[in-house]
Amino acid sequence: MSATKSTIPRPTNEQLAALYVERKLGCGELGKMFERDPKTVYYWLKQAGIQTRARGTDPAQWFAKGGQDPRSFSGTKHSAESKAKIGAASRGRTPWLRGGVHWLHTVPADRNPKWKGGITPERQEFYRSAEWKRAVKAVWCRADACCERCGLDWRNVDRKATPTFPIHHIVTFAVSELRAAVDNLALLCRPCHIWVHSNENSIQAFLASPWPRRDFAALDQENAS
Ligand SMILES: [Zn+2]
Ligand SMILES: [Zn+2]
Known part of the structure; x- marks a missing residue:
């Protein structure tokens, strides 16, 4: 100046x-x-x-260059009492924790809403079955070894980094009747498979509910008669 x-x-x-x-x-x-x-x-x-x-x-x-708000907490430490209060308040904001324990902790795995069939002997046995191996072959042939979302050709990828492409279940693995149904399977590269299961997949591409849509019009008719 x-x-x-x-x-x-x-x-x-x-x-x-x-x-x-x-x-x-x-x-x-x-x-x-x-x-x-x-x-x-x-x-x-x-x-x-x-x-x-x-x-x-x-x-x-106070907020000019080099200035400090005298009310600023910077450089100060919380007392043990304050820490306890902050902890209690934060536990109040985590409804999934009951007394510090995750609510799913005591819920059996097959009651967990995220349950997909589990790494059970049954699951392992299925993936070794001739039925599954036939389905895998059919899916790879249909897809011509290319990711069915982005088209990436498995023959052009580094085999060491990507030894195989995952086969994705459109209707979850939990529905045993559709586990080996070729139409229910998709060959996807790893990034596409991760995308399909992520929140970014808002259009639910490559995903389907095992439960048929309820026909509300028919239901109303039924209730009316
Ligand atoms: Zn892909
Ligand atoms: Zn999948």
Whole structure:
């Protein structure tokens, strides 16, 4: 800030008092207003016999460069009591935890809504079955070894990084009748398979509910008769 080139005249003591005392402007703000260094403004205030405020009491300066909000918690530590209170409040915001234990902790795996059939001996046995191997062959042939979502050709990928493409179940594996149904299977590359099961797949591509859509019109008719 140039102190010498300002064309704005020095304010009168009355003007200074009005701005500094009544309107509570700081030296920095007045410096900008009169194109002077804040130290010059401070000097004017002293000359005018105006009682200056202690540094840091001007809220407008709290977030200025290098300034710190006196209410800031930075550099301070929570007491043990505060920590306990914060912990209790945060547990209140985690309804899936009951007494610090996840609500699914005691729920049997097959009652878990995310249950997909599990790595059970039955599942392992299925993946070894001739029925499954036939289905895999049929799916790979239909897809011509290409990802059925993005078209990536397995023959062109690094075999060490990608030894195979996963076969995805459109209707979940949990529905045993459709486990080896070729129409219920899709050959997907790993990134596409991850995408299909992610929240990004908002259109539910490559996913289907095992339960038929309820025909509400027919249901209404039934109830009416
Ligand atoms: Zn793909
Ligand atoms: Zn899948």
